[in-house]
Amino acid sequence: MADVLIALGGNVGDVRATFQKAIPNICGMMQAALLARSSDYATPPWGDEQQARFINACIEIETSLDPHALLFTLHKIEARFGRDRASERRWGPRTLDLDLIAYDDVSIQKPELTLPHPRLFERAFVLVPLAEIAPDRLIAGRSITAALAQLPTAGIERLPDLG
Template sequence: MADVLIALGGNIGEVRATFRKAIADICGMAQAALLARSSDYVTPPWGDEAQARFVNACIEIETSLDPHALLFTLHKIEKKFGRDRARETRWGPRTLDLDMIAYDDVSLDGPELTLPHPRLFERAFVLMPLVEIAPDRLIAGRSIKTALAGLSTEGIERLPDLG
């Protein structure tokens, strides 16, 4: 079984409800156990800044799927919630974005999948929820907590639990 970190994001529709359903789908379709789920955070847009703020969160799962099969499953779930990767604007608005951040200690650099996620250490909106669920985890030799300490968290706010 592999220990996998996945980042969730979105800024269209009822994002927090989408997260709840998408996490259930990830666990069901990837035959995964949910080990941890961060709080939801409202965050400024990254890349294309002329859009609504995002909601971001992270989960940790355990799955027997290999990285490519898991990526296929994550893309299928995104599509179910209305994402069309072929037609969207890069870093633009979306209903659901599922990014595989780390898969055990696997390193891959391919056209469809790079692990760990290549922009992880630039993105406080991913590191902040990750610190909540896996603060001491090392990814590519760096601790999540230390990586976050080097970035600005301005504009990132933890949302209250839905209950």
């Protein structure tokens, strides 16, 4: 079984409700056990800054699927929740974004999949929720906490739990 980290994000529609539905889909379709789920965080947009704030979270799962099957399944789940990768603009608004962050300590560099996620250490909006659920996890030799300490976190706000 592999220990996998997945980042969730979105800024179109009721994103928190989407997360509540998407996480069971992820676990079911990936034959995975949910090990941890971060809080939801409101975050400033990244890349294309002229859009609504995002909601971000991270989960840790355990699965026997290989990384390519996981990525394919994540894309299917995104589409199920209204994401159309073919017609969206890069870093633009979206209903659901699911990023495969890390798969055990596997390193892959292929056009269709790079692990760990190539921009992980640039993105406080991913590292903040990851630090909540896996602060000491080493990814590419760096702990989540140490990587986060190198980035500004202004504008990232933990949201209250959904009762």
